[in-house]
Amino acid sequence: MTDTLPDVTPPAPARPAPRRTTSVRGGGGSPLVYLGALVVVALTLGPVVYGVLGGFRSNAQLADSPAGLPDPWLLDNYRRVLTSPTFWRYALNSTVVAGLTTLLVVVFGLMAAYPLARYRFPGREALYSVFLVGLLFPATVAIIPLFILVSRDLQLGNTWWGVALPQAAFGLPMTVVILRPFLVAIPDELEEAALMDGASRIGFFFRVVVPLSAPATITVGVLAFVASWNAYLLPLLLLQGDMKTLPLGVADYSTQYSSDTAGVLAFTTLAMVPALVFFLAVQRRIVSGLQGAVKG
């Protein structure tokens, strides 16, 4: 579900053009509204905060009062995880795999979206639909042949590329779908001017389109990075031992040391930090990107 949910695909919903819109409206902040917001926050963040705080507790504390606060606060669990070479090894794997995936998705996706947006040629819409239909293919359906292809035919089992390549492939449809309308919106005058000045269309792509599409590129890049960082099934089948990524590490750790709840929570908390920080840093952009896709 992780990979597929953010696929906010068009059909563009019809909506009367808003003349004036504000995000804030309604009768203002009555205590009831704040109470409701508080409940929402508590339910949403509760489990996350429990994980973070649990990492500061001991197993004895957790057993004594499962829902209590750390008393005293212990740094031991976090220290243990942060000094464990396995954790850093997994973190490195996650970073490299997600980095490669993002690079492939962004470069290939932008390249593919360009002619689909700005060239006229027969079969353009057919080519676009190839990617569009790709949105419907869940990785799960292809997982067994994919496993065989990567590990047996390409001999890329247990390697960074073995995971990054298919992940990028499954990320491409969404990238193309998000980038194409963005590239369509680049004004024709700009292209005409560039062509007049003697640039080729390839030159126009590298000199004008690539820099201009930075905001959209960042959006798809972050989505690809987070999806890859969070991915489970494909790494589960392809990676073993030292090559595992953090989600695999978390799942392993939780089965292997199931009695060490505090340790599991510390490991889990540290594994969730990068994606969370990364996402929140560019959250505004992502949200407006998603909203743009939904609004059509």
Place this chain on the structure above:
Amino acid sequence: MRTAAEVLFFVSPALALFLLFVVWPIVKAAQFSLYRWRGFGPLSDFVGLQNYSTVLHDEVFRGAFSHNLFIVVGSIVLQLPLGLAVALLLNRRIRGQGLLRTIVFVPYVLAEVIAAVVWLQLLQPEYGAVDSLLSGVGVPVPDQGWLGSPDRALWTVLIVLTWKYLGLAVLLFLAGLQGVPQDVVEAAEIDGASWWQVQRWITVPLLGPTVRIWVFLSMIGSLQCFDMVWVLTGGGPANSTTTMATFLVNEGTKRHNYGIAAAASVILFVVALFFALAYQLLVLRRDTKGAAR
């Protein structure tokens, strides 16, 4: 001709990657599904549609299918009203609105695996925080834990999924709310409509297209549900939480019944496609028609 060369230059890397790692494996899955094959030796034991018949008669797979339907319906029934309520709440003038919107989205950003592991700890039968909180307020808790009994496990999975994905619904609904024309709302308010009446008769109906797209996404996601179930229950107890995806991964990777796994994956695909097309035809069509008008 120059255009053709340029198009080729730009599109071929993406197309190659897509054909090799997406289209080819799916074609292979369709092929595997027609053979009895355990992953070694040549693909020679052609059995026609027998794998399909085996899968469709398998009690576990039938269960998995019904669990997926349960998750499809359950997700919509729980997340739609909750998501609407939270979106309407966060759309009001309220301090810290931006922060609240970010917070609501946090579970969605977490990996399903990570969310699942945290919930595993929360839901531990004896030492878990959930049981401790519930018994603290006098709610009886099951001895074998929320995930340990076949009657409750699927419901528990559904609740955790709701927690994980509510943020997406809220975010999309909030985006839709931005498009509600303010003057209509104001006109209604001047005519003496209460906040509740405005939401009921103006805001929510205008949110229709957004809701319909969200339902589509939620449906497809629910049909493919894997990570959360795999980590929370592994499909148990007694297959009470198996989904089509966990079924096929289990058959493929643990039992090496590649033919069976492939047949199950093709069925999963066809079901997803059927849902997508039917929904497109019956529901989303209205929106696209409106756009063309």
